[in-house]
Amino acid sequence: MNAHDAITDLHADALSQAIHARQVSCREVMQAYxxxxxxxxxxxxAIVNLAADDTLLAQADVCDAELAVGHSRGWMHGMPQAIKDTGAAVGFPTTYGSPLLKDMVAQKDCVMAARMKAAGCIVVGKTNMPEFGLGSHTFNELFGATPNAWDVKVSAGGSSGGSAVALAQRLLPVADGSDFMGSLRNPAGWNHIFGMRPSQGRVPFGPSSDVWLDQLGTEGPMARTVTDLAKLLQVQSGHDTRVPLSLSSPLSVDGVTCDASRMKGVRIGWLGDLNGYLAMEPGIVSVCEEALQRMASQGAIVTPLSLGFDTDRLWQCWLAWRRALVGPRVGALMSLPDARDHIKPEALWEYDHSLTLSYNDFSKASQTRTSFYHHLLTLFENVDVIALPVAQVWPFAVDQRWPTHIGGREMDTYHRWMEVTIYATLGGLPAISVPAGFHSTHAWPMGIQLMGRPQGDEELLQVAAAYEAAHSDLLAKRP
Structure with a gap:
């Protein structure tokens, strides 16, 4: 192993400690990455719009000079970071993967990027994503596709696919992303890393054009260890007055430890495929059940759980919410020259359907979401964690737009194959994708999705950390 590989192999927390102990310089870190x-x-x-080497090394030198006089910006001091292309970072285009936005250079940082910069990171570029973040498959006309870190013939997932692959391939020490329909969870599961959708409002998303209604998407962390995941979430979290519904309750992750014994007594409710409602490719449920057996061997109490809510009603609720939130974002670009020729069909589908959505339809969907949230509270009276597969299909061919069928079942929308991710989103719940295992004949990872109580981020992180502590051999596998 050369000196550069020794640096990029370090987990982020170990890298932070090495930088602060002056065992490695920020310049050496930047050179290695x-x-x-x-x-x-x-x-x-995985990384697009990469900044010039000279610019980044000069920033690393400034970080070294600050440490030389005893000043640290924070946990991420001198660490390279690439921001998912949904997030604004000064001096870099925020393209959303769209040719229409390729020259939209950010003049201000988004809240998450500003916080990571304040903690000391050096932004090196952006990470690739599907156009407008729609669909769990990272490809777009502007930058092309991001293949899976384990097999370049198949999809990386998405929409935080560039982030997940950059992390799995050690191009970044930690990564950020956003999650609307599993966009932090699906690519994490498909690339054998951890991805966390925090509680709604934990990481202020914005500032944006709407801060009251737009409450389905959230930004959050990805990492190769739970410690790194927790540390990055702590950097990203906290109330921002420009995002009034962001959480003001403090987040402390100091008590999250890699202690396998802390799995003992954790009550896990296993939803599986919702009694056959969710179409699943062969092998996914069994791989996730093997992960649950590992948790049970640590003392967790794993029991089958019924969702107990009308699944079709939830799907119709999801379609209404998604159209209400996605439609206007696409609509804002429709006045640009030749917009329809440069916007992918799936985004146009969302926009066109949003035009027929009435207020009454949306109000009913909001009431369904409220009923479902209250129902989730009753489920958590008997379990501490709710578990589901993180995806319904294995990574598919990188040149395929989206799975049209799962087994013999036709997918009636471009995102129906991702339905397994909507329950945490609609409930505003924290959810972590934990590496579960691999396909029986291919090097394709799969994750299991652990959902915690409302605002139970710290407790959920501890469950993931206990799993990590007991199964280091599985988690240490790398592409």
């Missing part, structure tokens, strides 16, 4: 990015990113296309 840039060397790896230049070597591997042409294959994986």
């Amino acid at each position: 840039l060397q790896r990015i230049h070597r591997l990113n042409p294959t994986y296309n």
